[in-house]
Amino acid sequence: MRTLFDKVWDAHVVSQVENGPQVVYIDKHLIHEVTSPQAFAELEARNIPIFRPEQIVATADHNVPTINQDQPVRDPLSKQQLEQLAINCEKNNITFYGLGHPYQGIVHIISPELGITQPGMSMVCGDSHTSTHGAFGAIAFGIGTSQVAQVFASQCLLMNKPKSMRIKVNGKLNANVQPKDVILYIISKIGTNAGTGYFCEYAGDVFENMSMEGRMTVCNMSIEMGARGGMIAPDETTFQYLKDKPFAPKGEEWDKKVAYWKTLPSDTDAVFDEEIEFDAADIYPMITFGTNPGMGISVKETIPSKDSLNENEKESFEKALKYMGFKDNQSIVNYPIDYVFIGSCTNARIEDLREVANYVKGKQRNENVVAWIVPGSKQVERQAIEEGLDKVFEASGFKLREPGCSACLAMNEDKIPEGKYCVSTSNRNFEGRQGPNSRTLLASPLMAAAAAIHGKIVDVNKN
Ligand SMILES: CC(C)[C@H](C(=O)O)[C@@H](O)C(=O)O
Numbered sequence: 001m002r003t004l005f006d007k008v009w010d011a012h013v014v015s016q017v018e019n020g021p022q023v024v025y026i027d028k029h030l031i032h033e034v035t036s037p038q039a040f041a042e043l044e045a046r047n048i049p050i051f052r053p054e055q056i057v058a059t060a061d062h063n064v065p066t067i068n069q070d071q072p073v074r075d076p077l078s079k080q081q082l083e084q085l086a087i088n089c090e091k092n093n094i095t096f097y098g099l100g101h102p103y104q105g106i107v108h109i110i111s112p113e114l115g116i117t118q119p120g121m122s123m124v125c126g127d128s129h130t131s132t133h134g135a136f137g138a139i140a141f142g143i144g145t146s147q148v149a150q151v152f153a154s155q156c157l158l159m160n161k162p163k164s165m166r167i168k169v170n171g172k173l174n175a176n177v178q179p180k181d182v183i184l185y186i187i188s189k190i191g192t193n194a195g196t197g198y199f200c201e202y203a204g205d206v207f208e209n210m211s212m213e214g215r216m217t218v219c220n221m222s223i224e225m226g227a228r229g230g231m232i233a234p235d236e237t238t239f240q241y242l243k244d245k246p247f248a249p250k251g252e253e254w255d256k257k258v259a260y261w262k263t264l265p266s267d268t269d270a271v272f273d274e275e276i277e278f279d280a281a282d283i284y285p286m287i288t289f290g291t292n293p294g295m296g297i298s299v300k301e302t303i304p305s306k307d308s309l310n311e312n313e314k315e316s317f318e319k320a321l322k323y324m325g326f327k328d329n330q331s332i333v334n335y336p337i338d339y340v341f342i343g344s345c346t347n348a349r350i351e352d353l354r355e356v357a358n359y360v361k362g363k364q365r366n367e368n369v370v371a372w373i374v375p376g377s378k379q380v381e382r383q384a385i386e387e388g389l390d391k392v393f394e395a396s397g398f399k400l401r402e403p404g405c406s407a408c409l410a411m412n413e414d415k416i417p418e419g420k421y422c423v424s425t426s427n428r429n430f431e432g433r434q435g436p437n438s439r440t441l442l443a444s445p446l447m448a449a450a451a452a453i454h455g456k457i458v459d460v461n462k463n
């Protein structure tokens with residue numbers, strides 16, 4: 001009677017501190033330019049070698065420019081961080097997909113698409129959205145810089161086992177409800193702290209019928225409800241996706257692995273510390289109106305009334321609405337917007353770009369909207385061009401840029417100006433996230449594409 005999480009966790013426990021935490025072996029350690037430099041410096045200062053460099057993969061993503069990537073990086077801080085990562089990887093024999101490499105891209109996009117992420121693995125990265133990889137039935141979570149150093153030195157982590165939660169969504173989704181809507185809906189119902197201390201398994205028809213891309217979108221945002229990570233049981237969809245990926249097992253090894261992966265799903269009598277259930281029929285295309293990902297509504301609804309909230313909630317609610325320039329009880333449909341960002345580790349995979357192309361084909365971008373389409377990786381970019389999506393985008397007034405985190409957190413030049421509204425397919429709508437005093441409305445790629453065409457928030461089921 002074990003859960004998926006139990007099975008993968010147990011297989012990685014190296015030792016147990018008496019009445020204390022466990023030492024957990026880490027199969028894959030992903031790194032990027034922002035959270036690795038201090039950890040490398042720490043090891044160097046203490047003269048400790050990197051224990052297993054072959055278990056580490058590095059990429060350049062957070063502060064890379066998304067145009068002219070073949071030219072030198074202009075921003076001095078970005079340039080320095082990117083160069084430092086290249087030096088650190090070279091010195092320590094770590095595989096590095098830097099700018100210009102055909103595998104470069106957002107860390108949580110490249111590892112799955114290369115087949116580095118696999119079911120049953122334990123994976124970490126100094127990045128909160130590492131939860132994405134749980135879509136394959138891996139235990140994957142973000143760690144802080146001191147833990148990055150710990151994993152560098154030992155390939156292990158000292159950890160207390162998290163509690164387990166299962167969220168089931170059964171039934172059939174309504175038209176144009178995308179995986180992003182499902183996770184925005186869940187977070188809007190349970191709040192941004194509901195998952196604190198838990199690892200969450202997503203189960204039920206909706207996730208079983210979802211593509212790997214969709215499952216990654218869902219698991220990606222687990223952290224936004226406070227969970228340490230999210231997971232979905234590996235199945236035929238997972239195996240089909242992984243088969244023949246560059247780093248996926250091959251031949252006999254593949255068969256052996258698949259046989260093992262099939263043993264991982266939670267036993268039918270497994271017990272979770274917490275269980276929550278939703279009905280797929282209740283979910284409709286979503287949009288956020290506030291400054292955390294839990295402040296979301298279906299596009300048909302109005303912003304909640306402040307009278308419906310308790311005293312504690314009221315203050316942050318009012319602050320969020322003031323920041324966003326909204327009023328309670330207001331509908332957001334037809335609200336004009338200025339920017340659209342289609343990108344990030346939540347929604348910049350090929351499937352997302354196909355959805356957008358499919359919607360915008362034959363239509364024109366509203367002239368008041370600046371729209372950025374930023375592919376999650378070089379491979380996504382290449383695939384999009386191969387399929388002619390770049391031409392579709394161009395004909396509709398959109399430009400396909402080059403891969404990176406971009407306006408998801410605006411560490412590069414892609415910033416939303418002060419006071420402007422941006423419909424974004426990313427995962428965080430915090431104050432200033434996309435640039436100082438910018439205003440973010442989180443939505444699915446389809447809702448974002450529709451906003452770019454109409455110049456305002458629209459219900460995709462009516463437009
Ligand atoms: C820069 C990095 C530490 C950060 C994270 O951990 O999530 C970033 O990726 C984000 O999305 O805010």
Ligand code: SF4
Pocket residue numbers: 061062106108127129344345346404405408409426427
């Ligand atoms: S795309 Fe955004 S959320 Fe994802 S890793 Fe980059 S900054 Fe973090």
